[in-house]
Amino acid sequence: MRNSRLPLSILPLTPDLFPALVDLFGSTGPCQRCWCMYWRIGAGYKKNSPASNQSALRKIVRQGPPPGLLAFSDDLPVGWCQLTPRSDLPWLEHSWHLQSPDSAPVWCISCFYIRIGYRKKGVTSALIAGALKYAKRAHAFAVEAYPLDPSLSPSATSTGYVSTFLRAGFKIAAHHTPSRPILRYALSSKGV
Numbered sequence: 016m017r018n019s020r021l022p023l024s025i026l027p028l029t030p031d032l033f034p035a036l037v038d039l040f041g042s043t044g045p046c047q048r049c050w051c052m053y054w055r056i057g058a059g060y061k062k063n064s065p066a067s068n069q070s071a072l073r074k075i076v077r078q079g080p081p082p083g084l085l086a087f088s089d090d091l092p093v094g095w096c097q098l099t100p101r102s103d104l105p106w107l108e109h110s111w112h113l114q115s116p117d118s119a120p121v122w123c124i125s126c127f128y129i130r131i132g133y134r135k136k137g138v139t140s141a142l143i144a145g146a147l148k149y150a151k152r153a154h155a156f157a158v159e160a161y162p163l164d165p166s167l168s169p170s171a172t173s174t175g176y177v178s179t180f181l182r183a184g185f186k187i188a189a190h191h192t193p194s195r196p197i198l199r200y201a202l203s204s205k206g207v
Contacts, residue, residue: 020137021088025145027081028095033073035085035092039130051083051097054125057106080153084145086138093130094138098146099123101159121199122146122155126173139175143183147200156203160185167194 028036040050050068052060060068075082082103086094101108101123124146129138143160150158162175177196185198 021093021133021141023093023138023141024087025084025141026087027149028076028083028085029079029081030073030077032085033076035087036072036095037069039085039092039095039128051126054097054104054107054123059106084142084149086142086145088133091130093133094142095128096139096142096146097123097125097127098149098158099125100155107161119157120155121157121159122150122153124158124160124175127175128173139179140183143175143180147183147202151202156201158185158200158202159188160198160200161191161195162198164194164196 026032048065048068049060050065050072052063052068052071055071063071072082082099083095083097085092099122101121104123104125107123107125124143127139127142147158160175160180162177162180164177174195177198180198180200183200185200187196188199189197191197
């Protein structure tokens with residue numbers, strides 16, 4: 016059923032919730048190999064074993080602060096978004112920083128994973144709304160995202176779609192490539 020909305024709980028990924036992320040990513044899914052290391056180390060994540068990438072993310076979670084949010088439908092984890100200060104994503108800083116509108120210490124929503132069977136039911140939108148609330152409580156002044164514009168590229172995406180972020184109030188701040196704008200949501204007047 017398209018565009019149906021689920022009642023969801025959005026929680027930061029803490030060490031006690033790591034097993035829920037393991038359950039969400041599964042043992043054979045596309046995230047199972049990456050474990051959200053792509054934005055941290057680039058394509059180098061492919062050289063690591065899935066277990067090594069999982070261990071690296073587990074260490075990040077243990078050290079805190081939470082590197083992202085989980086969406087739950089009742090007790091079932093149905094979605095994930097990585098949310099962290101841009102400075103915590105060295106590969107993103109290195110590869111995209113020059114095209115970013117400025118060097119402001121913004122937070123980033125860099126990737127999503129939604130459980131099969133729960134896609135197109137508002138999970139991504141709920142995660143974006145939760146990310147904005149969480150980043151504001153952490154005193155971030157802006158949140159960036161790097162979604163795909165599917166009208167310009169037929170690629171699949173784990174970064175979300177431009178239209179979803181625009182509906183949430185994000186504005187185009189710059190372009191990395193024509194199909195990948197850098198979107199920003201100001202949380203204070205300094206984040207514009």
